Structures are given as C-alpha cells and as structure tokens.
Amino acid sequence: MYRANEQRYDKMIYNRVGDSGLKLSAIGMGLWNNFGSVDAYATQKAIIHQAFDLGITYFDLANNYGPEPGSAEENFGKMLATDLKPYRDELVIASKAGYVMWPGPYGNWGSRKSIIASADQSLRRTGLDYFDIFYSHRADPATNPEETALALDQLVREGKTLYVGLSNYSGAQIKVMSAIFREHHTPFIIDQPRYNLLNRDVEADVFPELVAEKKCAVSFSSLCQGLLTNKYLKGIPQDSRANKATIPFLHPAQVAQTLGTIKQLNAVAANRNQSLAQMALAWNLRQPAIASVLIGASRPEQVLANVAALDNVAFSEEELAQIEAILAAQPAIDWNAK
Numbered sequence: 387m388y389r390a391n392e393q394r395y396d397k398m399i400y401n402r403v404g405d406s407g408l409k410l411s412a413i414g415m416g417l418w419n420n421f422g423s424v425d426a427y428a429t430q431k432a433i434i435h436q437a438f439d440l441g442i443t444y445f446d447l448a449n450n451y452g453p454e455p456g457s458a459e460e461n462f463g464k465m466l467a468t469d470l471k472p473y474r475d476e477l478v479i480a481s482k483a484g485y486v487m488w489p490g491p492y493g494n495w496g497s498r499k500s501i502i503a504s505a506d507q508s509l510r511r512t513g514l515d516y517f518d519i520f521y522s523h524r525a526d527p528a529t530n531p532e533e534t535a536l537a538l539d540q541l542v543r544e545g546k547t548l549y550v551g552l553s554n555y556s557g558a559q560i561k562v563m564s565a566i567f568r569e570h571h572t573p574f575i576i577d578q579p580r581y582n583l584l585n586r587d588v589e590a591d592v593f594p595e596l597v598a599e600k601k602c603a604v605s606f607s608s609l610c611q612g613l614l615t616n617k618y619l620k621g622i623p624q625d626s627r628a629n630k631a632t633i634p635f636l637h638p639a640q641v642a643q644t645l646g647t648i649k650q651l652n653a654v655a656a657n658r659n660q661s662l663a664q665m666a667l668a669w670n671l672r673q674p675a676i677a678s679v680l681i682g683a684s685r686p687e688q689v690l691a692n693v694a695a696l697d698n699v700a701f702s703e704e705e706l707a708q709i710e711a712i713l714a715a716q717p718a719i720d721w722n723a724k
C-alpha cells in the first residue's frame with residue numbers, strides 16, 4: 387500500500403496561477419507518453435509516486451494520451467482508485483479535448499458536442515467526479531470561439547471541472563477567448579504552450595497577452611522531449627524517445643540538427659553546477675508568465691533529478707547572455723525531418 391512521503395511539501399515551490407486562488411507546483415508531471423497501455427504499469431506507478439513524494443501536485447492528462455489513446459487516463463485512474471485515493475484533494479488533475487479521439491465528425495476539435503462528450507469520457511476513464519483544470523487542446527478554426535468557450539463554461543457549471551485552460555492558442559486567440567470568459571465569469575486561469583530553449587515563439591506573442599490578462603502559463607515539452615538533457619550527447623540510446631517506435635514525435639534528425647547547441651548549453655549548465663535538464667527547467671521558470679513547467683519522464687530517477695532544478699533557479703546577466711549567444715547561432719530546426 388502506497389503511503390506518500392511525509393516531507394513532500396518541504397522543498398517544492400508553489401506558484402500562484404495569475405490572479406486566481408490556485409497554486410501549482412513549479413514542476414508539473416505530464417502523462418503524454420510513457421503512461422499508455424504499451425508501457426509497464428509498475429514503472430508508471432513508480433514515476434507518479436516519485437513525483438507526488440517530491441511535492442508535485444499538478445498532473446497533466448489529455449483524452450488522447452497513451453498510446454493507445456485514452457489509456458493514460460485509464461492508468462492514472464487505476465492509480466487514483468488505489469494508491470492516490472486518500473490524496474485526491476492534494477492533487478490538481480487536468481485533462482484536455484481537441485485532438486482526434488474517436489471516429490466521425492465529433493471526436494475532434496472544439497465544438498460543444500465534441501468538448502462535452504470528450505470531457506464525459508475522460509471523467510469515466512479516470513473515475514474522477516471532476517477535473518481541476520479542463521483545457522481546449524487547440525483552437526478550432528471552423529468553430530466560433532464563443533461555442534468552444536461556452537462548452538468549457540458549461541463543464542464548470544455542471545461541476546465537471548473547477549477551472550478551464552487553453553493550449554496551443556495564439557496570443558490573439560487567447561485575447562478573444564479571454565473576453566468571452568470574462569463576460570461569463572468563467573474561471574479561465576491558464577494557458578499551456580510549448581516553450582523551451584529551442585522553441586521560443588510564444589515569448590513575443592502569448593506571454594505578453596497572458597501577463598496583460600493576469601493569467602499564467604504552464605509550459606509543455608520543457609525539455610524539448612529530452613533534447614535538452616544529457617541523453618543524446620554521445621549518440622542516441624536504444625531506450626530513448628528519439629528511438630522509440632511507440633513515440634513518433636522526436637527523431638534522430640532533430641538530435642543531429644541541435645547537437646552542437648546542446649553541447650554548448652551543457653557546458654553553461656555545468657558551470658552552474660547543474661545538469662542541462664535542470665538548467666533548461668530553471669530557464670523556463672525565469673519567465674514571469676510561467677507558473678509551472680511540465681516534465682515528461684520514462685523513469686522515476688528523471689523526476690528526482692529534474693525537481694532538483696529548483697535548487698538553483700537564478701541566472702546571472704552573464705549566464706543569460708551566454709545562453710542567448712549560443713541560441714542565436716543555432717540554425718533553423720526542421721521539426722518535421724525524420
């Protein structure tokens with residue numbers, strides 16, 4: 387029987403999400419990959435236990451996480467029913483709808499029909515009475531923003547989620563949605579963009595909008611799927627994401643394109659007495675708009691190492707300038723290359 391570490395709240399940092407009452411652990415645990423039906427359940431449990439034992443309270447799901455799609459919610463639901471049940475009120479559990487989940491015209495995007503049905507499915511798969519945050523996973527160009535916003539609002543009114551969030555929306559789209567949420571007093575508090583040392587588009591577009599709206603971000607792929615770690619410095623390990631057939635999102639081509647930059651960033655991290663992964667997470671947390679940085683992990687030791695990033699989150703002007711110079715020399719990366 388799992389019993390959580392009694393010291394779990396001693397070291398973790400909790401950041402307030404914009405002007406809401408909610409605080410999130412500065413590091414959040416993502417279940418996009420490594421928590422599916424194709425992954426060892428014992429390892430999944432060990433990762434989640436490690437995360438909660440270190441004070442991570444934010445657990446990030448989506449309808450389609452797996453693979454198979456839906457299986458990450460089922461597996462997390464199993465853990466909730468057994469090990470984590472006594473701790474439900476210590477957890478912030480999020481899910482999302484917006485990417486393809488079931489066949490036909492309703493299993494995708496952001497219509498009221500899709501969002502409500504998907505949230506109901508996610509509640510059934512996890513066995514939860516409610517989510518803490520429910521996100522629109524991406525903006526739907528074919529649906530009026532008001533329809534998506536009011537579908538999320540309905541989830542709040544029906545007690546199916548406490549707060550709502552957006553993910554992969556542009557700054558302009560966030561502005562439009564914010565205005566609708568404000569009008570309806572919908573508790574929209576958070577945006578979830580991709581953000582890391584190698585993906586900085588949201589700095590100019592999304593972050594200023596969030597700050598102006600007194601909202602926050604939780605960054606995803608904060609380690610660029612593992613590129614921003616020491617994992618690929620000496621080649622592509624067999625058991626790494628870039629080599630896994632079950633995870634088709636990171637390829638050897640991206641390792642090759644970034645290796646020179648990664649080596650230089652690794653040297654800066656070493657001078658700070660940090661691993662590259664720890665420096666990458668600390669670098670994300672320097673952004674005033676960011677309340678939490680999501681991490682993925684394939685083993686519990688990675689969670690332990692990553693949470694230690696919080697031991698040094700300060701950067702000198704010189705370190706920041708060094709990092710900028712290294713990033714400026716990185717040629718454009720083809721993220722679709724295989």
Ligand SMILES: NC(=O)c1ccc[n+]([C@@H]2O[C@H](COP(=O)([O-])OP(=O)(O)OC[C@H]3O[C@@H](n4cnc5c(N)ncnc54)[C@H](OP(=O)(O)O)[C@@H]3O)[C@@H](O)[C@H]2O)c1
Binds near residue numbers: 523626663681
């Ligand atoms: N909203 C969205 O559209 C969206 C999109 C993507 C992700 N997300 C969310 O963000 C979460 C994190 O995304 P991500 O999985 O791309 O995260 P990430 O943290 O950028 O990458 C995770 C991978 O990095 C490697 N890693 C982590 N810590 C390490 C360490 N200390 N040393 C060496 N390698 C390490 C592991 O790779 P190996 O498997 O190779 O060991 C791990 O699977 C997801 O789970 C999900 O919740 C959201």
